[in-house]
Amino acid sequence: MTRTLHLGAILAGVGTTHDDWRDPDLPGDASVDINWYIDAARQAEAAKFDLVFIVDSPYITPDSAPHFLNRLEPLTLLSALAVSTSHIGLVGTLTTSYWEPYNVARQFGSLDTISRGRAGWNVVTTGLEGAARNYGRDQHYDHAERYQRAAEFVSVVQGLWDSYEDGAFPRDKAAGVFLDKSKQHALNHKGRFFSVAGPLALTRSPQGQPVIFQAGDSDAGRDLGALIADATFATPDTFEGAQAYYADLKARAAAKGRDPDKIAVLPGLTVTIADTQEEAERLATEQEADLDLDKLLVQLGRPFNYHDFRQYDLDAPFPDLSHVSLNGYKGHAERIIRTAREEGLTLRAAAWRFGRWRGSFIGTAETVADEIERWFVGRAADGFNIHVSKPGAFRQFTEQVVPILQRRGLFRTDYAASTLRGHLGLDVPVNRHSIRLAQVAE
Structure with missing residues (x-):
């Protein structure tokens, strides 16, 4: 299979570090301004990015970074972006520790339907212990238990997404038949953490199910990613560290019987671009001095x-x-x-x-493209999620770096698919009930 570079845009409003909000080109209320998100998503779509990504966390302190202090809820935000764009994938973060599978299945299934198959769920277990007190708990779930719970949670959600086989709704007005009841399936799940009957009152989208993303970097986090993820967002510090993570994740996936080429590794990335290497390094040094x-x-x-x-x-x-x-x-x-x-x-x-955002390429547009290609060819990454808060830097990336990657044949010049699975080269999962019934028929 020919590998294709993937690019995502992390839309982080006024920034996940403490000083990005001071950029003169960035609105002070970007994190709650839907027009800012729409403009950024359309810019990424014009550059043929695979996806936009919305980070989230259910806990803050007075010292949290500006974007964390005042931001829109991901599913609400992505629903607005769904009707403001046509091709780009829409990925949002949602915790398995403090939600219920039925709600998550319904919300992401709805986003997938609204967007006609462009939704993705970034599965997190919540890293901040203070979140527990926002959900009626005195203590955070234990680390190991969080990941066990997450595995079952995702399995339940995916089961609910398969509640209807294709063709379940003939909508035959003449015969008075709206639903083919044989193609509706209750889940009837009873597990360690959840008991969910189903079915979900929603059919599948053109991509079958939303794409699953995951970002855990602990041993348990990597195991979960290898088990459930279609793509991961972990950000190693160095090229060698990224290669080690890449090889480890793919090996774990293969050991679980999965095709490792069907998991895209997409670390986060910031860029500093200038006309010369010296100028880029000077800008980066000045930015550091201001921290x-x-x-x-x-x-x-x-x-x-x-x-x-x-x-x-x-x-x-x-x-x-x-x-x-x-x-x-x-x-x-x-x-x-x-x-x-x-x-x-x-x-x-x-x-x-x-204490700073990890993962930074500094140099001319050509140098940054070289480094992206080195990581891609060297199997340290299958692509990158570009951190978007400073408008000028993102504009430089889309206008200067992306065309270089396209000329080198690394990145698409136009969309060949209309779904997020299509962008990532993933198959549409066959409904589990259709598979079972076909096996019985044989």
């Missing part, structure tokens, strides 16, 4: 459930966190601790290393 160390410490604390790192000596070795719960963004937190220990990082160095 506030206190805010970097807040970002560093987020994987540790917003642990306050401002209480420690900045120039002492990275602090002992054995007393801090890692029942949150476990994979990320463990990587920070491990790297700090192996490299002997001070807290100050760790804040600069991990």
Whole structure:
């Protein structure tokens, strides 16, 4: 199978770092301005991107990054984008820890129907322990339990999406037959975490089911991704780290009997582009110089459930966190601790290393295209999710880098499909009841 580069756009309004909102070209209310999202999605669609991606989390603090503090709910937002675009995929984040499968199946199924087969669900288990108190719980689910719950949750949702076989609604007015009852199927699921009868009151879209995305980087997170995901969003720090993640995820998928080529690895990416390499590096250096160390410490604390790192000596070795719960963004937190220990990082160095958005290509448009191609050809990624908050940087990417990738034959020049599965080269899943009945007939 010929591999094709995939591109997504992370629409993050005023930014998931503390300083993006100060960009003079960015509206101060971008995170709640539907027109900003529509314009950004249409720009990505004009560049033939596979998808736009909406991040989400059900917990904030006063120190959270600007976009987290005031933003639209993903499914509502994506429904508006569905009727404002025609081809681009629409992917939203929703937690399996604090929702119910029937609601999620209905909401994403509705988005898939409204968009005519362009919906994708980014499955998360929620990394911030404080979210529990927003949903009537005193404590967050244990890390291992969250992932076990997520696997069952997704299985139930996918079962509900198959409630109707194709052709279940003849709508024969002359005969007075609206539904072929033999093609409606209750789920009758009873498991460890959920009991769901079904059926779901919704037929399947042109792509069969919404596409499943996942971003966990812990051992349990990678196992879940290998089991359920059509694409993953994890963001390793280096090319070598990305290659290791890529190989590990694909190997885990193959061990579970899946085709590893049917899982796209799409790390996040920011870009700094200028006419010369020197100018790009100068811009990147100036952007770093403007960063506030206190805010970097807040970002560093987020994987540790917003642990306050401002209480420690900045120039002492990275602090002992054995007393801090890692029942949150476990994979990320463990990587920070491990790297700090192996490299002997001070807290100050760790804040600069991990308190910023990871994954950045800096240079001319040609240099950035070269680096994207290196990661793609070197099987460190199947594509990238470009972080969109600074309008000028995204415009440079779509107008300067994308045409280079197209000339090299790496990226599409036009859409060949109208569904997200089509963009990603994924098959339409056959309804499980149709398969079972065909097997019985044989």
